[in-house]
């Protein structure tokens with residue numbers, strides 16, 4: 181039996197099995213197997229693509245990357261056209277190579293690359309089409325922009341979420357709070373910081389590890405709400421990506437005000453109409469907010485800061501991170517920094533590499 185048939189067989193068995201307390205353990209084991217086969221499928225594809233020229237390739241550039249995901253005709257191209265300086269029509273697909281020229285969103289002096297993933301993500305987890313290469317690009321994203329048609333049912337969102345879920349992309353989720361370490365000897369040791377309130381039990385953990393042929397390991401579940409699915413993600417850690425997602429509902433001009441209001445209240449959601457030019461500023465602002473970036477203006481001695489050309493770093497970065505973003509070896513030459521702005525106790529404050537900078541700080545770097 182090939183992997184695809186094995187996956188189908190497990191999916192069928194899961195569909196047949198009623199969900200209740202008695203079957204939870206068995207379903208958990210099936211899920212664990214499914215996760216393993218799905219990874220094999222993706223690994224096989226990566227191996228057979230031969231590296232180099234084939235596949236879906238987008239060079240990562242700019243300060244951050246967001247990917248657009250959505251069904252055909254929801255308005256992805258329209259959105260890209262409105263907020264970026266490159267049109268997605270330039271995307272070019274040939275027989276062996278699928279190249280997407282991303283658009284660049286310039287905002288607050290930062291350059292955010294926005295890649296329009298071709299609408300071929302569907303069925304990716306079943307090994308169909310080029311979906312898996314598209315998924316590989318989605319994994320490298322700092323933010324997923326899921327574009328949805330406000331006039332359509334919730335099915336579009338659920339099916340895209342399921343598709344991403346099946347290939348190991350977790351949206352707006354933190355890594356489960358479970359310590360897991362494989363060992364060479366000593367058997368499997370499982371402990372819980374407090375009694376589990378969900379379906380993840382000592383015996384399920386042990387059975388899953390047996391199925392993965394892991395015979396020596398230490399497991400500490402630090403969150404009582406952790407589920408079997410969470411533990412399977414932790415075992416398969418290197419294949420799982422936790423990515424933020426912004427849900428963008430387009431075409432709100434075509435639905436009732438009540439519906440717009442309802443959608444706009446959902447978490448991590450913005451609503452817009454490309455056609456009526458409504459809400460586009462909110463979309464851009466929300467992208468910026470979700471990416472969690474800070475602008476830092478550098479200043480040379482005796483000269484005004486370069487306000488039109490900030491350095492862009494993640495929120496919570498230090499002066500050391502800033503040096504690193506300028507050049508790999510810059511830290512070696514670093515002597516001290518002068519910092520003006522909300523992170524400074526007095527202006528300017530003389531700081532070392534560990535000083536945490538805030539958005540819109542001005543920094544002068546002095547070298548040895």
Ligand SMILES: Nc1nc2c(ncn2[C@@H]2O[C@H](COP(=O)(O)OP(=O)(O)OP(=O)(O)O)[C@@H](O)[C@H]2O)c(=O)[nH]1
Pocket residue numbers: 250251252253254255256257258259299430431432433434452453454455456
């Ligand atoms: N009513 C309404 N229609 C819109 C809006 N935005 C886009 N459309 C229409 O939706 C259709 C699809 O728009 P596109 O931007 O091509 O959608 P897409 O998601 O890029 O589609 P694919 O290229 O097929 O993936 C076009 O006919 C647009 O005119 C909107 O805000 N309101």
